[in-house]
Amino acid sequence: MNKVRSHKGSVFSVAILALLGLAALVGFTGCGAERADVSITAARPYETTAAPATTTAGASFGEEVDAVNEEYLSSRYTDRASAAALTVSEGASRQKIISDAQLEIEVEQGRFQTVFDQARLFADRYGGYLVSSSAYASGEEDSLKSGTVAIRVPSTSFNQALGDAGKLGTLKKQSLSTQDVTEEYVDLEARIKNSEANVNSLVALLEKAKTVDEILYVRSVLTDAQGELEQLKGRLRYLDERTSFSTITMSIYETGAEVVGSTVWGVKEAFKDGLHYIVRVFNGIVRGLGALIPILIVLAIVAYIVYRVWRSVVRRSRERKQAGYQQHPQGWPGYAAPTGQVAQTPQSGAPDAARSEAAQTPEPATAAGTTQTSARGAQTTVAPEEQPPKS
Numbered sequence: 491m492n493k494v495r496s497h498k499g500s501v502f503s504v505a506i507l508a509l510l511g512l513a514a515l516v517g518f519t520g521c522g523a524e525r526a527d528v529s530i531t532a533a534r535p536y537e538t539t540a541a542p543a544t545t546t547a548g549a550s551f552g553e554e555v556d557a558v559n560e561e562y563l564s565s566r567y568t569d570r571a572s573a574a575a576l577t578v579s580e581g582a583s584r585q586k587i588i589s590d591a592q593l594e595i596e597v598e599q600g601r602f603q604t605v606f607d608q609a610r611l612f613a614d615r616y617g618g619y620l621v622s623s624s625a626y627a628s629g630e631e632d633s634l635k636s637g638t639v640a641i642r643v644p645s646t647s648f649n650q651a652l653g654d655a656g657k658l659g660t661l662k663k664q665s666l667s668t669q670d671v672t673e674e675y676v677d678l679e680a681r682i683k684n685s686e687a688n689v690n691s692l693v694a695l696l697e698k699a700k701t702v703d704e705i706l707y708v709r710s711v712l713t714d715a716q717g718e719l720e721q722l723k724g725r726l727r728y729l730d731e732r733t734s735f736s737t738i739t740m741s742i743y744e745t746g747a748e749v750v751g752s753t754v755w756g757v758k759e760a761f762k763d764g765l766h767y768i769v770r771v772f773n774g775i776v777r778g779l780g781a782l783i784p785i786l787i788v789l790a791i792v793a794y795i796v797y798r799v800w801r802s803v804v805r806r807s808r809e810r811k812q813a814g815y816q817q818h819p820q821g822w823p824g825y826a827a828p829t830g831q832v833a834q835t836p837q838s839g840a841p842d843a844a845r846s847e848a849a850q851t852p853e854p855a856t857a858a859g860t861t862q863t864s865a866r867g868a869q870t871t872v873a874p875e876e877q878p879p880k881s
Contacts, residue, residue, distance in 0.1 A: 586675040586729060587668055589645065589736040591652055594663035595743075602635055602744045605658050609639040609740050612658075616651050618643035618735065636743035648736040655740055671729055678726045685719040 597605045602625075610623050618641055625637035643651045656664065692712040699705045 584672060584676070585670065586672045586733040587645070587670050588729075588732045589648055590667045591648075591736070591738045592663075592665045593652075593655055593661065593738065593740045595656070595659040595740055596662050597659035597742060597744055599744050599746070601659075602637070602742065605742055606634070606637050606639065609641075609655070609658060609742060612639075612651070612655060613641035613643055615654075616643040616647040618647075618651070621737065636741070638739065638741050640737065640739045642735040642737050645734060645736050648738075652738060655738055658740070659742065671733065675726070675729050675733070678722055678729070682719065682722045682726060685715065685722060689715050689719055 595605070606623075606625060610620055613619055621640040621642055623637065623639045625634040627634055652664075652666075689712065692708060692715055696705065696708045696712060699708050
């Protein structure tokens with residue numbers, strides 16, 4: 491009987507657990523469906539549930555905006571392929587090349603300022619302009635001995651300007667670097683064209699928007715499209731300027747003057763600059779020591795004299811103290827106190843007191859001589875003075 495009841499109880503428990511599990515599964519499924527509906531609704535802020543007619547119109551308007559935006563995004567992937575094909579078909583007529591040159595020019599002594607001024611005005615001959623210029627003095631001298639001039643000239647006159655710049659003095663070094671940006675330039679042109687078309691389409695859709703949600707949605711998409719268009723135009727302007735004008739950097743210095751480092755950096759140049767600064771620091775230390783040596787010699791002589799005087803004073807003071815201790819060793823055994831005072835010893839007690847009293851009491855004279863007691867208590871006999879014989 492008990493076994494049957496326990497079996498029924500276990501079956502009932504399993505059934506309850508199964509029902510609970512099924513209920514939980516249905517609940518999770520319902521929540522997931524609700525979340526999906528919410529996410530779909532949030533994806534399109536222009537859709538509302540207040541009016542079914544408005545919802546249908548808003549959905550079609552949002553799909554139109556998304557279609558315009560997706561069409562522009564898909565065109566971006568074909569821009570590079572079309573740009574490469576256009577570059578090959580057009581050949582060298584549309585080539586966009588960035589050219590930079592660095593020159594090191596040595597001039598005779600005393601001619602730096604003249605050549606430096608000519609280099610600063612050099613770009614005017616070819617319709618270019620001056621980018622930057624700087625001059626430096628060599629060592630401790632006040633006159634300028636080296637400097638750097640950077641100019642930009644039209645790309646069509648780059649080779650001629652480069653050859654003429656080398657004639658300002660003795661050309662010691664020349665380096666040239668180029669970069670072909672034709673493909674990037676053509677790609678930017680195509681992307682700008684598509685981006686402008688996308689912006690115009692979004693502006694037209696903004697004029698058709700009726701509800702607040704539609705206006706806000708189109709404005710957000712239009713703002714992103716306009717920002718991207720400005721970035722593309724800015725990059726295109728930069729490439730236009732860099733390819734239309736080439737840069738020439740001239741490092742000019744007099745013979746024997748310090749050479750100003752070029753703008754091209756590398757491991758070799760950095761190592762040379764490090765050695766150069768080490769030598770400059772060492773030279774500065776040597777010059778500083780050369781200027782300080784006379785002062786250091788005078789200070790050393792004065793310090794030696796002061797030291798000798800101080801040693802002499804200390805030695806004399808020590809000798810006087812030692813002489814005083816030897817003459818008046820107060821507190822030592824054998825110290826003779828002045829008349830009317832009792833000699834004191836470092837030890838106290840009855841024997842010392844008795845000894846002091848004995849020292850103050852005169853001893854009776856004897857026939858053989860006079861007996862005296864010293865501070866130590868020892869008795870000494872003094873021979874009497876000889877008396878002249880009585881006549």
